[in-house]
Amino acid sequence: QKETTVLTIKNTANAPTINKNIYGHFAEHLGRCIYGGFFVGDTSKIPNTAGVRNDIIDALKKLKIPNLRWPGGCFADTYHWKDGIGPRENRPTIVNRWWGGTTEDNSFGTHDFLNLCETLGAEPYLSGNVGSGTVQELADWVQYANFGGKSPMSDLRKKNGRTEPWKVKFWGIGNEAWGCGGNMTADYYVGEYRKFATFMSDWENTGGLTRIASGSNSADYNWTETLMKDIPLNMLGGVGVHHYAVIDWAKKGDGVDYTEFEYFQTMKSALKMEELVTKHSAIMDKYDPEKKVAMIVDEWGAWYEVEKGTNPGFLYQQNTMRDAVLAGSTLNIFNNHADRVRMANLAQCVNVLQAVILTDKAKMILTPTYYVMQLYSVHQDAQQLPISIKSPLYTFNGESLPALMASASKDKKGLTHISLVNVDSKKENTVEIDLNELGIKSVTGMIIGSSKLQDFNSFDNPTKIQPVTFKGFDVKKGKLTVNIPPFSVIMLEGK
Numbered sequence: 003q004k005e006t007t008v009l010t011i012k013n014t015a016n017a018p019t020i021n022k023n024i025y026g027h028f029a030e031h032l033g034r035c036i037y038g039g040f041f042v043g044d045t046s047k048i049p050n051t052a053g054v055r056n057d058i059i060d061a062l063k064k065l066k067i068p069n070l071r072w073p074g075g076c077f078a079d080t081y082h083w084k085d086g087i088g089p090r091e092n093r094p095t096i097v098n099r100w101w102g103g104t105t106e107d108n109s110f111g112t113h114d115f116l117n118l119c120e121t122l123g124a125e126p127y128l129s130g131n132v133g134s135g136t137v138q139e140l141a142d143w144v145q146y147a148n149f150g151g152k153s154p155m156s157d158l159r160k161k162n163g164r165t166e167p168w169k170v171k172f173w174g175i176g177n178e179a180w181g182c183g184g185n186m187t188a189d190y191y192v193g194e195y196r197k198f199a200t201f202m203s204d205w206e207n208t209g210g211l212t213r214i215a216s217g218s219n220s221a222d223y224n225w226t227e228t229l230m231k232d233i234p235l236n237m238l239g240g241v242g243v244h245h246y247a248v249i250d251w252a253k254k255g256d257g258v259d260y261t262e263f264e265y266f267q268t269m270k271s272a273l274k275m276e277e278l279v280t281k282h283s284a285i286m287d288k289y290d291p292e293k294k295v296a297m298i299v300d301e302w303g304a305w306y307e308v309e310k311g312t313n314p315g316f317l318y319q320q321n322t323m324r325d326a327v328l329a330g331s332t333l334n335i336f337n338n339h340a341d342r343v344r345m346a347n348l349a350q351c352v353n354v355l356q357a358v359i360l361t362d363k364a365k366m367i368l369t370p371t372y373y374v375m376q377l378y379s380v381h382q383d384a385q386q387l388p389i390s391i392k393s394p395l396y397t398f399n400g401e402s403l404p405a406l407m408a409s410a411s412k413d414k415k416g417l418t419h420i421s422l423v424n425v426d427s428k429k430e431n432t433v434e435i436d437l438n439e440l441g442i443k444s445v446t447g448m449i450i451g452s453s454k455l456q457d458f459n460s461f462d463n464p465t466k467i468q469p470v471t472f473k474g475f476d477v478k479k480g481k482l483t484v485n486i487p488p489f490s491v492i493m494l495e496g497k
């Protein structure tokens with residue numbers, strides 16, 4: 003007799019919209035993310051638009067990428083944006099002190115990034131330099147990007163070939179201020195934040211800047227408490243949270259060659275996101291019951307040892323079915339907390355950490371995580387449908403995790419989408435959903451799965467893992483029964 007779990011989905015119009023920005027990405031000057039990833043330069047033989055690879059542009063457009071965070075990460079607090087504008091031959095170099103100590107020529111700068119975002123139809127999210135920059139420098143960056151009238155910075159922008167402002171809405175005020183952003187205490191950072199935020203003018207036409215505070219390191223709840231307590235809410239658009247799924251920072255394990263123990267530990271760390279978002283939300287609710295300030299999980303994803311033989315500072319790792327399960331589970335958590343989580347950025351977009359795209363010279367592949375993001379793009383700006391589930395357990399070595407992670411939404415066309423993840427590496431799990439309650443008559447499905455947990459897309463076999471049609475369900479008397487294979491991600495569409 004098969005055990006069946008009941009998944010209840012509430013058909014209500016009172017739930018929040020799932021902000022499309024939850025499906026955001028992050029591109030840092032780190033390893034081969036920008037240079038040798040996105041940016042090959044306009045003299046490259048690889049087809050490109052203003053130096054950015056066309057295959058990457060196409061792939062990200064298909065993903066409906068809603069926003070892109072740049073230039074860091076830790077790099078942001080060393081970056082001086084004025085070094086990356088004007089004629090390339092005049093730009094100074096910068097040594098990337100955090101990531102491999104490489105010398106960069108600043109050939110990818112503000113214009114390149116903001117024009118790329120326009121091409122992608124994505125909102126830019128600029129991370130300002132607080133750690134080693136000045137208030138004036140960040141205020142000038144806002145004026146350069148956003149001011150339409152005559153001013154020193156808009157004149158400079160025009161001189162550099164761009165007449166209209168880009169109207170950048172999302173601005174980070176430092177990054178990881180508790181660590182690489184300056185090793186500040188929460189109290190000290192609050193003072194810095196208030197000062198920097200004051201001089202970042204809204205100018206006109208942006209509909210208001212969203213100023214984002216550098217958030218806590220995982221479970222540092224005191225950090226969030228201090229920010230919420232001591233920053234006037236009208237200066238605070240968002241509060242960041244960073245959380246990486248890591249087995250052990252001293253022994254992170256291989257991205258491909260891993261045991262079930264390592265899989266379990268990675269998922270344990272990843273699923274902690276539920277607790278983190280819940281507890282940080284509770285603190286934010288205390289100071290902001292109307293939920294005006296967004297929680298922005300602007301760095302999340304899996305962090306393993308770098309691929310053997312690659313530069314340890316470049317954070318290049320492969321991406322297997324483990325990453326697909328991790329991405330699907332995490333996105334379900336964000337969807338279910340859409341009342342407060344209104345932006346998130348997977349780290350990182352190309353060739354770094356849990357990338358959606360990997361490149362090797364002219365070749366490009368899409369990872370299992372890419373396909374999860376693609377399947378889940380139907381949740382973007384859809385109305386959340388609250389779920390409740392008493393998940394069966396995935397048990398290993400005496401420890402347990404919830405085996406089923408789910409979320410649901412209804413889009414503007416009236417289609418219902420249910421995303422289901424089976425975290426269990428061995429056991430199929432079955433759920434039952436009442437369709438009458440949802441007014442659904444017919445269901446179709448797609449699945450991302452593979453025969454082995456460690457399977458991945460390689461440059462020799464780039465399409466091993468892709469979404470395929472899913473038929474492992476049955477509808478009888480208005481009840482949908484779904485058999486979810488081990489370590490798989492499913493998207494059901496009901497109408």
Ligand code: AHR
Binds near residue numbers: 030178349350355
């Ligand atoms: O994403 C890699 C690094 O992780 C970022 O630069 C930093 O913010 C975080 O510690």
